[in-house]
Amino acid sequence: xxxxxxxxxxxxxxxxxxxxxxxxxxxxxxxxxxxxxxxxxxxxxxxxxxxxxxxxxxxxxxxxxxxxxxxxxxxxxxxxxxxxxxxxxxxxxxxxxxxxxxxxxxxxxxxxxxxxxxxxxxxxxxxxxxxxxxxxxxxxxxxxxxxxxxxxxx
Numbered sequence: 001x002x003x004x005x006x007x008x009x010x011x012x013x014x015x016x017x018x019x020x021x022x023x024x025x026x027x028x029x030x031x032x033x034x035x036x037x038x039x040x041x042x043x044x045x046x047x048x049x050x051x052x053x054x055x056x057x058x059x060x061x062x063x064x065x066x067x068x069x070x071x072x073x074x075x076x077x078x079x080x081x082x083x084x085x086x087x088x089x090x091x092x093x094x095x096x097x098x099x100x101x102x103x104x105x106x107x108x109x110x111x112x113x114x115x116x117x118x119x120x121x122x123x124x125x126x127x128x129x130x131x132x133x134x135x136x137x138x139x140x141x142x143x144x145x146x147x148x149x150x151x152x153x154x
Contacts, residue, residue, distance in 0.1 A: 004031040008108040010099050010133075011039050013071060016114025019146040021075060024112040025084060027142075033109065034085035038102050039072050040095040041065065065090060096132045104138045111141045 009024035011017045021037070028035040041064065072088045080086070091098040103111055115130035134141045 002031075004028075004033040004109045006036060006106060006108050006110075007031075007033045008036045008038060008099075008103055008106070008111045010095065010111070010113045010129075011037050011072065011075065012095070012114075013039075014114060014116070016116055016144065016146050018114075019144050020112050020114040023142065023144055025076075025080070027110065027112065028084045028086075034087070035076075036102075036106065036108065037072060037075065037086065037088045038099065039068055039088075039090050040098040041068060041090060041092045042095065095129045096136075099129070099133050100136055100138070108139050110139060111137055113141065113143055115143045115145050 004027065007024050007028050009017070009021050011021065024035055027033065068090055069088075072090065075088075076084070076086050089102070091102065099111065099113075102108070111133060113130055113133065115128065130141075130143050134143065
């Protein structure tokens, strides 16, 4: 018999991560598992060629994390958060690395994540966080994309 106690849903606030959250909530409810939401903040200065000359304003990171926290907390109403024993966490770093680290640290049983379904060229240029997580995760990974066949009914 399959038992799930801890389900992780990485959230990047895209439409596909919204679909993954829908699946994660349904699975957590059906299996009586706790739901963990994780958002990874990537340092925008590391991705910007001009970062050598850009100095962020004071409190930039604190304000950014506060805004993300409010958005993340708004994904689940209080009643749903309580019923699913849900937690929301923010980490900084590479999404791929932090998702794997969280899954290992928290003994996650299943990762449910969205995939953007990029074409071959987009995949070559951008890579795929979901694909890398599937290959390296310490637990099973369910990937969903949108639009896709819906199993979760409202």
